Amino acid sequence: MVYHSLRALVKENRMSGSPSLLRVINSVAVLSELRASSPATLADLAAATGLSRPTVEAAIEDLIEQGWAAELAAEPGRRVGRPARRYHFRADSGYVLGFDVGRHRVIGVLADLNGQQVHSHETQVDPQLDADKRIAVVRSVATKCLARGKVDRSLLMAAGVSVPGIVAPDGTVTLSTVLPGWNGIQLARRLEKSLSCKVFVDNDANAAALAERWHGVAGDVSDLIYLLVGRRMGAGLILGGRVHRGFGGAAGEIGLLDPRKWELRREKLLGPATQESIADRDHQLTEQIIGDARAGAREAVRIIDDFCEVLAQHAVAMTLTIDPELIVVGGGLGGAADLLLPRIKRHMDSACLRTPELAASAVGQEAVVLGAVRLALNAADEALRQRAGTTAR
Amino acid sequence: MVYHSLRALVKENRMSGSPSLLRVINSVAVLSELRASSPATLADLAAATGLSRPTVEAAIEDLIEQGWAAELAAEPGRRVGRPARRYHFRADSGYVLGFDVGRHRVIGVLADLNGQQVHSHETQVDPQLDADKRIAVVRSVATKCLARGKVDRSLLMAAGVSVPGIVAPDGTVTLSTVLPGWNGIQLARRLEKSLSCKVFVDNDANAAALAERWHGVAGDVSDLIYLLVGRRMGAGLILGGRVHRGFGGAAGEIGLLDPRKWELRREKLLGPATQESIADRDHQLTEQIIGDARAGAREAVRIIDDFCEVLAQHAVAMTLTIDPELIVVGGGLGGAADLLLPRIKRHMDSACLRTPELAASAVGQEAVVLGAVRLALNAADEALRQRAGTTAR
Numbered sequence: 001m002v003y004h005s006l007r008a009l010v011k012e013n014r015m016s017g018s019p020s021l022l023r024v025i026n027s028v029a030v031l032s033e034l035r036a037s038s039p040a041t042l043a044d045l046a047a048a049t050g051l052s053r054p055t056v057e058a059a060i061e062d063l064i065e066q067g068w069a070a071e072l073a074a075e076p077g078r079r080v081g082r083p084a085r086r087y088h089f090r091a092d093s094g095y096v097l098g099f100d101v102g103r104h105r106v107i108g109v110l111a112d113l114n115g116q117q118v119h120s121h122e123t124q125v126d127p128q129l130d131a132d133k134r135i136a137v138v139r140s141v142a143t144k145c146l147a148r149g150k151v152d153r154s155l156l157m158a159a160g161v162s163v164p165g166i167v168a169p170d171g172t173v174t175l176s177t178v179l180p181g182w183n184g185i186q187l188a189r190r191l192e193k194s195l196s197c198k199v200f201v202d203n204d205a206n207a208a209a210l211a212e213r214w215h216g217v218a219g220d221v222s223d224l225i226y227l228l229v230g231r232r233m234g235a236g237l238i239l240g241g242r243v244h245r246g247f248g249g250a251a252g253e254i255g256l257l258d259p260r261k262w263e264l265r266r267e268k269l270l271g272p273a274t275q276e277s278i279a280d281r282d283h284q285l286t287e288q289i290i291g292d293a294r295a296g297a298r299e300a301v302r303i304i305d306d307f308c309e310v311l312a313q314h315a316v317a318m319t320l321t322i323d324p325e326l327i328v329v330g331g332g333l334g335g336a337a338d339l340l341l342p343r344i345k346r347h348m349d350s351a352c353l354r355t356p357e358l359a360a361s362a363v364g365q366e367a368v369v370l371g372a373v374r375l376a377l378n379a380a381d382e383a384l385r386q387r388a389g390t391t392a393r
Numbered sequence: 394m395v396y397h398s399l400r401a402l403v404k405e406n407r408m409s410g411s412p413s414l415l416r417v418i419n420s421v422a423v424l425s426e427l428r429a430s431s432p433a434t435l436a437d438l439a440a441a442t443g444l445s446r447p448t449v450e451a452a453i454e455d456l457i458e459q460g461w462a463a464e465l466a467a468e469p470g471r472r473v474g475r476p477a478r479r480y481h482f483r484a485d486s487g488y489v490l491g492f493d494v495g496r497h498r499v500i501g502v503l504a505d506l507n508g509q510q511v512h513s514h515e516t517q518v519d520p521q522l523d524a525d526k527r528i529a530v531v532r533s534v535a536t537k538c539l540a541r542g543k544v545d546r547s548l549l550m551a552a553g554v555s556v557p558g559i560v561a562p563d564g565t566v567t568l569s570t571v572l573p574g575w576n577g578i579q580l581a582r583r584l585e586k587s588l589s590c591k592v593f594v595d596n597d598a599n600a601a602a603l604a605e606r607w608h609g610v611a612g613d614v615s616d617l618i619y620l621l622v623g624r625r626m627g628a629g630l631i632l633g634g635r636v637h638r639g640f641g642g643a644a645g646e647i648g649l650l651d652p653r654k655w656e657l658r659r660e661k662l663l664g665p666a667t668q669e670s671i672a673d674r675d676h677q678l679t680e681q682i683i684g685d686a687r688a689g690a691r692e693a694v695r696i697i698d699d700f701c702e703v704l705a706q707h708a709v710a711m712t713l714t715i716d717p718e719l720i721v722v723g724g725g726l727g728g729a730a731d732l733l734l735p736r737i738k739r740h741m742d743s744a745c746l747r748t749p750e751l752a753a754s755a756v757g758q759e760a761v762v763l764g765a766v767r768l769a770l771n772a773a774d775e776a777l778r779q780r781a782g783t784t785a786r
Contacts, residue, residue, distance in 0.1 A: 105578050107625045166746065175746065217633065237715070239632060247616050248717025254713045256744065317710035320647050322630070323639025353559065353568065354641045 005175065023058070026051055028385050029344070030059040031068060031089070033114075037070050038088035045087075045226075060087055067093045068384065069360035091116065094390050096155040096380050097145060098373030099138055100204070101163050103127045103178050106134070107369045113142075113157070113384070115214070115377055119149035120369075130180040131308040139194050156197040157383055160375030161187060161205035162368045164232060166249045171201040174249065178232060198383075200375045204228060205252055206243045207371025208361070209236030212328050214374045216362040223324045225252075226361075229340070230332025231270050233262060235318060261313075265306045269333075290336045311340065312347030321353050330361030337361070339389045416451070419444055423452040424461060424482070427772075428506075431481035432465050438480075446679050453480055460486045461777065485652030487550040489773050490538060490588070491766030492531055493597070494556050496520045496571050499527070500762045501534035503542045506550070506777075508607075508770055512542035513762075532587050533652040546725060549590040550776055554580060555600035557625060557643045558778045560765030564594040567642065570627060590778075593768045597621060598645055598765025601634045601754070602629030602669075605721050607767045609755040616717045618645075619754075620763075622704065622733070623725025624663050626655060627634065647707040657704050661696045683729045697732050704733065712745050724752030730754070 029049045034040060040048070045056045063069035064087075072086040091114035100107040104127055109120040121144045125137055138161070146153055165176025171188020173179075188344055191199040202210075209226035212218045218226075218238070226236040233255035237244040244251050270286055292300030315327055330335050331345070337360030348355040361367055406610040406649070422442040427433060433441070438449045456462035457480075459478050465479040484507035493500040497520055502513040514537045518530055531554070539546055560570025566572075566582020595603075602619035605611045611619075612633070619629040626648035630637040648655055663679055685693035708720055722730050732754030741748040755762055 219756055235714075239637060240635075242633075244632060244715060247718040247749065248716055250746045251714065251716040253716070253746055256713055256746065257710060317650060320649055321628075321644065321711045321714040322637065323643040323646070325640040328542045353643050353646055353649065357641065 023062075025056050026061045027062055030056055030307070031063055031384065034063070034069055034089045035384075039086040040088075041084040041086055043084065089113070093151075094156075094159055094380060094384075095151050095155050095375035096373060097142055097158070098206075098369050099141065099161045100369035100372060101134065101138060101161060101179070102204075102368075103164070106141050108138070108145045109369050109373050110145035110227055111373050113377070113380060115373060118151060119145045119299060121145050121148070128180055131185050134179065134182075135185075135187070135190060136316060138191065142195060145379045153192055153196060153234070158197055158361040158376040158379035159195050159199045160192065160207070160377075160379075161191065161201045162200060162204045162371035162372040162375075163187070163201060164204045164234070166202050167203055167245075168249050169245070171199060173201065200220060200379055201250070202243070202372070202375055203234065203236065203245070203249065204368045204371075205234035205236035206329055206368035207236070207369075207375060208363070209238050209371070210243060210374045211363050211367040211370035212330070213238060213360060215370060216328065216367070217359045218326055218328055221326045223322065224328060224358075225315070225318055225322075225324050226330060226367075227311070227315065228331035229329060229334065230286070231266065233311075233314065234331075235314070235323075237318075237322065237355040239322065239324075252318075254318055257314055257317055258310065262310050264305075265267060265310050268303045269307045273353045282386070290339065293339055298375070304336075305343060308340055308343035312344045312351075315344055315347055316351045319356055321347065323354070324356050326357045326359060328359050328361050330363070330367055332365075334361045334364060347349065347362060404712075406500035416455075418451045418578060419448050420455055423449055424456055424527050424777065427456070427462055427480060427482045428777075432479040433481075435479040436477065442630070454496065454757075456467040459625035466552055477778055478557070482506070486548075487773060487777075488544050488548050489541045489550055489766060489769035490535055490552040491762050491769055492534065492552070492554045493765060494527065494531060494572070495598075495761075498533050499530045502762050502766050503544060506770070506773060508766060509538075510766075511544060512538045514538050514541070515786050517610055521573055524572070527575075527585055528574065528578075530581070531584065535588060538577075548587060551590050551620045551769040552592045553600070553765035553770075553772075554584065554592060554594045555597045555765040555768075556580070556594060557597045557627070559646065560594050560596055560638075561642050564592060566594065579704070581711060589772050591697055591722070591772055593772055595636070595765070596627065596629065596638070596642065596645070597761045597764075598627035598629035599638060599724055600629070600762075600768060601675075601756070601760035602631050602721070602764065603636060603767045604756050604760040604763035605723070606631060608763060609721065609760070610752045611719055611721055614719045616715065617719040617722060618708070618711055618715075618717050618749075619709065619721045619760075620704070621724035622722060622727065625660065626659070626704075626707065627724075628707070630711075630715065630717075632715065632717075649712055650707055650710055651703065654706075655703050658696075658699045662700045680726050683732065686732055698705060698736060701733055701736035704739060705737045705744075709741055709744045712741065712749055716747070719750045719752060721752050721754050722762055723756070725758075727757060 023346040030045055033045055033048045042053055046053045069087050070090050072088055074083045091112040094113050098109045105122055105124050107122045109235045111116045121141050123137055123141055133167055144149045145255050163173055164178040168174050173185045173187050187201045188199045208228055212226055222241040224238050228234045228244045235252035235254050237252050289303055293304045323384050331342055341358050345358050348385040421437055426438050426441045435446055435449050439446045459621055462480050463483050465481055467476045481782055483507040487506050491502045498515055498517050500515045500526050501746050503511045514534050516530055516534055555570040556566055559567045561567050566575045566578045570574040580594045582593045598621040601621055605619055615634040617631050621627045628645035628647050630645050682693045686697045723732055734751050738751050
């Protein structure tokens with residue numbers, strides 16, 4: 001509600017004297033514009049924010065003083081007239097970390113405030129690794145990213161962590177059937193201590209949905225489902241432009257709709273869900289079935305058909321519930337979208353009033369870790385807005 | 394996003410001169426407080442809004458001038474000291490209409506801006522009535538409510554209409570299997586002409602969900618599903634405190650999940666879905682089955698069991714998708730919630746990670762029309778905020 005924030009502003013204003021209210025608003029507005037399109041001249045910023053030029057100039061001075069903006073050197077080629085000064089957002093004024101904590105590997109990405117990757121690091125881990133040791137791996141991946149990216153830990157503004165499991169709002173993993181010993185782990189709290197910044201934990205499918213909206217096929221879609229299709233079946237929901245996590249963080253756990261059927265058909269395509277199943281042999285078998293199905297081999301086609309029937313069952317249930325604009329198919333089997341999408345669509349057309357658009361993930365395997373980066377960037381954005389406010393007051 | 398509204402304010406401010414910005418904010422803040430708790434003294438309003446007393450006084454003067462607030466007469470009993478002036482929101486400064494347009498009846502409710510019912514009127518209609526004639530009935534119900542409530546049409550601020558069908562954002566009924574000839578009817582546009590106010594159309598289950606949050610068991614729940622259980626099976630979703638309608642307005646059309654099973658089991662309890670099925674004979678049969686089941690008669694219990702199994706299937710699919718805090722069961726069979734709820738819960742407990750709270754509707758059969766009133770009140774609230782802004786500028 002707009003009203004609440006206005007009231008908050010009015011209260012602040014009452015405490016700190018009238019001129020500051022507008023200065024706070026102006027500073028935030030200029031910073032947001034500068035983030036959205038750098039470099040920009042004072043005239044650009046005045047036009048975009050609707051503020052007067054002197055007001056923009058005062059705001060820019062505040063932002064430079066606090067390190068969020070900087071002036072660009074004049075373009076050397078220009079000689080006619082006095083060149084307009086150009087300013088840019090200092091993306092190096094802070095950094096974020098994103099992690100994809102999986103059963104077999106931990107991936108970390110260090111990025112600046114524009115989301116540009118500075119360094120990424122991946123470590124293979126034993127699937128049976130216990131929780132303490134797996135968390136220690138996350139810490140060491142963080143340390144490596146910072147050291148190799150030559151970024152001081154004090155510049156970290158936030159970190160995001162994606163996990164295959166259900167996550168409570170406070171960053172506790174309430175249930176993970178994939179990571180041994182992670183049920184009840186207070187992951188955000190434990191990592192905050194070692195990273196010395198706020199840590200945000202989310203379900204892997206939710207993170208993938210965020211990434212798809214940031215860098216993928218869902219850029220301007222406000223209601224979408226991301227189907228993370230692989231050995232585990234999960235869905236990330238974005239509703240009204242925001243991740244919908246549900247009351248207990250369990251939104252999108254659609255794999256439980258018809259679990260026996262799902263397990264049976266998954267097994268045919270991906271091998272049994274035991275720890276041995278991730279051996280190369282199984283992966284190659286899956287690739288072979290996919291290849292055979294593309295070539296039209298009857299048995300392989302039937303395995304894919306059956307697999308898609310249960311995927312479609314999940315997609316139908318979710319579509320009848322929330323009627324999204326788009327369903328993105330990604331995850332371990334995202335590469336077989338050419339086989340999956342038309343089959344899912346056929347089932348949905350016969351069961352739904354309106355089949356949403358179906359698309360293959362454009363981000364691919366990196367979606368989960370990129371979503372974690374985006375999670376951290378969202379938090380950094382929020383902190384930035386607040387600091388810009390503090391600056392101007 | 395707060396930022397967008399701030400920027401909008403900054404733009405307004407630039408066009409109309411600096412002092413108005415704060416005056417707009419103050420006026421809206423005072424009006425909102427006054428709506429939330431009337432009567433109030435200047436001191437009350439100053440404390441609640443965080444504004445200074447002179448600022449509140451100026452805002453109140455603006456609001457009185459425009460008819461949104463009034464001073465209360467001094468309490469006659471008080472004699473010690475000068476009594477503080479008390480102000481109240483003028484709920485009679487505008488009115489709204491809500492309609493429940495069903496197959497067999499059209500209900501209208503006229504309410505003031507506090508949502509107090511001024512008059513309500515119900516007209517029975519032929520189930521086969523065509524669209525033009527049914528819309529004419531809505532108009533005549535509106536006219537009766539206004540005449541008998543002694544309210545001038547010019548005071549109508551908005552109207553809400555609930556229909557059994559799928560509604561596009563512009564108020565067009567895109568699909569109704571219940572009302573003959575309503576597919577494609579531009580209902581909002583057609584009613585706006587005759588009612589001379591903005592008209593908001595919504596699906597009946599969505600409206601019922603709104604009503605349950607307004608007057609029922611879901612007061613402070615931000616994520617809930619309202620199951621409208623009757624001859625038709627629909628669900629209304631409230632997510633993050635707002636109705637979630639879906640991209641095509643088809644969210645909650647969960648009755649299509651397993652349509653043959655649903656129709657079969659519904660028929661056993663509610664009779665065949667033909668037009669004759671709504672005869673009293675069928676209704677009495679349903680009541681008898683419910684009564685027999687309460688008494689433990691085996692065949693009746695089995696009909697209820699089977700019916701609940703398919704209801705639970707719907708509830709499970711929606712819960713796995715959005716993980717709500719609460720599911721409210723209402724509609725034509727809401728009165729049998731004592732039989733339905735424990736059975737639905739048993740199924741859900743075995744299929745969901747976390748079964749949401751289950752509750753019987755506290756609003757009952759009126760939920761659909763009350764939701765339409767709430768829909769109109771929400772629009773009136775928004776218009777009020779904007780007018781309060783205009784006043785102060």
